Amino acid sequence: MTRCGTIVLAGKPNVGKSTLLNALVGEHLAIVSPKPQSTRLPVVGLLTKDDAQYIFTDSPGLLEPEYQLHELMRAAALRAIADAEIIAYLHPLSEYPAPLLATVARLENAPRAPIVTVYTKCDLVRPSARPPARPSDVVLSAITREGLDAFLETLRAALPESPFHYDPDELATQPMRFFAAEFIREAAFELLHEELPYSVASEIDEFREGAEPVYIRAVLYVERDSQKGIVIGEGGRTIKALGAAARAKIEALLGQRIFLDLHVKVMPKWRRDALSLKRLGYATS
Numbered sequence: 001m002t003r004c005g006t007i008v009l010a011g012k013p014n015v016g017k018s019t020l021l022n023a024l025v026g027e028h029l030a031i032v033s034p035k036p037q038s039t040r041l042p043v044v045g046l047l048t049k050d051d052a053q054y055i056f057t058d059s060p061g062l063l064e065p066e067y068q069l070h071e072l073m074r075a076a077a078l079r080a081i082a083d084a085e086i087i088a089y090l091h092p093l094s095e096y097p098a099p100l101l102a103t104v105a106r107l108e109n110a111p112r113a114p115i116v117t118v119y120t121k122c123d124l125v126r127p128s129a130r131p132p133a134r135p136s137d138v139v140l141s142a143i144t145r146e147g148l149d150a151f152l153e154t155l156r157a158a159l160p161e162s163p164f165h166y167d168p169d170e171l172a173t174q175p176m177r178f179f180a181a182e183f184i185r186e187a188a189f190e191l192l193h194e195e196l197p198y199s200v201a202s203e204i205d206e207f208r209e210g211a212e213p214v215y216i217r218a219v220l221y222v223e224r225d226s227q228k229g230i231v232i233g234e235g236g237r238t239i240k241a242l243g244a245a246a247r248a249k250i251e252a253l254l255g256q257r258i259f260l261d262l263h264v265k266v267m268p269k270w271r272r273d274a275l276s277l278k279r280l281g282y283a284t285s
Contacts, residue, residue: 003159004053008080011090012104013037013061016120016142020090021045021058023142024152027171028253030058031182033189035197037061040073040282042080043182048168052156055165055173057084062105069271072282078105084113086158088151093119093139096131114158122146176254177204183249184218184262187242188231196230199223201270201280213257216250221267221280231264239264 009017018030018039025045031038043058059080060073081087081101091098098117102110119133123141133139138154140147166173184202192200199222206217220242222228232239243262250258270276277283 001161002051002053002164003156004055004162004164005085005159006055006057006083007086007088007155008057008059008084009088009090010059010077010081010101010105011062013063015061015090015092017058017061017090018043020118020120020140020142021056023145023148024054024056025171028249029172029179031186031189033186033197035189037063037070037073037198038186038189040069041178042076044173046166046170046172047152048164048166049152052152052159053164053166053168054152054155054159067272068274069277069282072277078107081105081107081111081113084111085160086155087111087113087115088118088155089115090118090120093122093125093130093133096133116151116154116158118151176209177207179253180204180207180216180246180250181218183253184220184242184246184260186249187245188220190245191238191242192231196222196227199227199271200231201267203280211259213259214254215259215261217261218263220262220264221270222264223267223269223271225266228264228266 009020011017013036018032021030022028025047029045030043039058039060045056047054057080059077062077063070063074065071065074089101101115117137119139122139123144138147138151140151181202181204188200189197201221203219205219208215220231222231243260247258247260267276
């Protein structure tokens with residue numbers, strides 16, 4: 001009998017959830033950035049290996065909300081935890097031991113799903129300095145791939161017996177439009193400085209897959225006119241560099257050439273406005 005189930009990658013911001021998802025599925029799906037809080041919406045990646053299909057959800061970090069977008073990010077993370085059949089609770093090995101997930105997530109009751117504690121970024125800790133993790137814990141590095149096989153074996157043993165939910169060749173459940181918008185935002189995190197990337201949202205206006213190259217019209221939203229000028233840059237240099245970086249990321253996943261028509265607009269205080277957040281896909285109702 002095959003095994004199949006949903007596994008949420010949960011934890012505080014910047015513990016390595018997105019890097020781990022990408023390493024597991026073997027494709028760059030989730031935004032990776034040294035800046036915390038880059039994951040705003042859950043990203044679902046698929047791995048089918050032998051008789052097991054793993055449905056991974058990279059959830060937003062469990063943060064202390066400062067504005068309405070944060071509230072929605074936290075709510076999305078809590079929904080992913082509640083819906084998962086296995087919870088992989090990530091925590092950096094250098095900050096051993098991990099506090100209880102229920103404490104970090106401020107849960108009134110313990111989750112119904114089994115929790116696997118995963119200590120990440122072990123490549124940053126010398127083997128002689130590593131703390132003695134419990135036998136039930138997993139220690140790994142998504143960068144060097146140390147411990148990934150052991151992690152999958154631990155998950156496989158906990159997966160329910162079930163037919164596969166997806167074709168074994170599929171890597172993700174979300175449409176290409178979603179990843180295009182995310183990669184544009186990832187480029188913003190890479191090229192823009194200080195707090196500006198947190199004020200940036202991306203939206204796909206048009207996605208013509210039948211064209212050659214594929215035509216994508218996208219908008220980057222910022223909150224103030226001064227931010228718009230920074231994103232465009234002198235002589236349009238910044239927006240051109242941002243577009244080139246995003247285009248390369250989208251082409252790598254799509255496997256086709258694309259023409260990215262990128263624009264910048266102002267949407268005042270969108271992170272704190274319910275209607276703006278709904279329009280941008282962050283609010284579910």
